Amino acid sequence: MSDRKEDLERQINLTFAFLSAESYSRKFLTQPWIRTNVSGFQNLSDDAFRKKLARDLADLRRVGVPIEQFTLNTGMDAGQLAYRLSSETYELQEVEFTPEEAAVLGMAGEMGQSQELGAFARSGWTKLAAGGAQRDLSSSASVTNAGDLRFLSAKTFDTILKARHRGYRISFSYESSRTAEKVTRTMDLWGLVPERDRIYLVGFDIDRNAPRCFRVIRITDVTAIGTATHPMPAGTNLQELVRQQLRRRSELVDATLRITHGRAVELSAAGVEKEKDQWFLKDVDRTWLVQTAAAHAPEAIVLEPPEIVDEVIELLKAAQG
Known part of the structure; x- marks a missing residue:
């Protein structure tokens, strides 16, 4: 079971890396970049890394994520294999759904696959979110049956995914697990990180002037409020950032x-x-x-x-x- 959960976390991290490639000022991802920056691929031997990456790419393609592979011809990386998301086949034109129609899509994605990643990658509304579809998903079913994602509303997830993909700043209400007090926070969003069946929103906290993470089931009223001005520093390991902050909070x-x-x-x-x-x-x-x-x-x-x-x-x- 633990191996399957690790595979799922690594594949979700890889999917987010492809979706966010442009915000890293990259049109493609190379094997060295993936090995350094995508959590789950570090500390592997060369052979183990190549096998895991090949298997993950095959799994993602099988569930409908259109990843292209090619060889670089110019620059310092010439001769290296590179990968990119085919936005022409992955993104759709803007469409609108009623809450009832969105709920049907969410349920179909949930029931159509027994594997969590299958539901995550193949559900219709997830692909629509990548394309920036405009619709109200507040009544739809949750994304997958993996941990916190069961309790994260589709509307909130859609707003987060769109903000990350487009480089927006967001505001949200956060309820502390210790005081139950709700506060409004502002963040330049860097990503969503799965950690032991929990999902954390990670980015630069404008109010604290430092990187912070927040558990997604404790946030509500997520709103895009402008353009982010604090990009994620090169080489940042979001998974480790989450773990360090959780250790400091003794969680x-x-x-x-x-x-x-x-x-x-x-x-x-x-x-x-x-x-x-x-x-x-x-x-x-x-x-x-x-x-x-x-x-x-x-x-x-x-x-x-x-x-x-x-x-x-x-x-x-x-x-x-």
């Missing part, structure tokens, strides 16, 4: 657990077995870890860090009344 933690063999599979699948029945989990969501470990006690016991051990014990005591 991601490392932990060591003792897990009875064959039990608490949800926890063991997220980690690596270091010793017999002892598992190490890196960069996992703190709340998920505490709740899941408590639910699987005593087959799963958190050994460290101490603060997570204490939180699990408190949760178990509260459950006992």
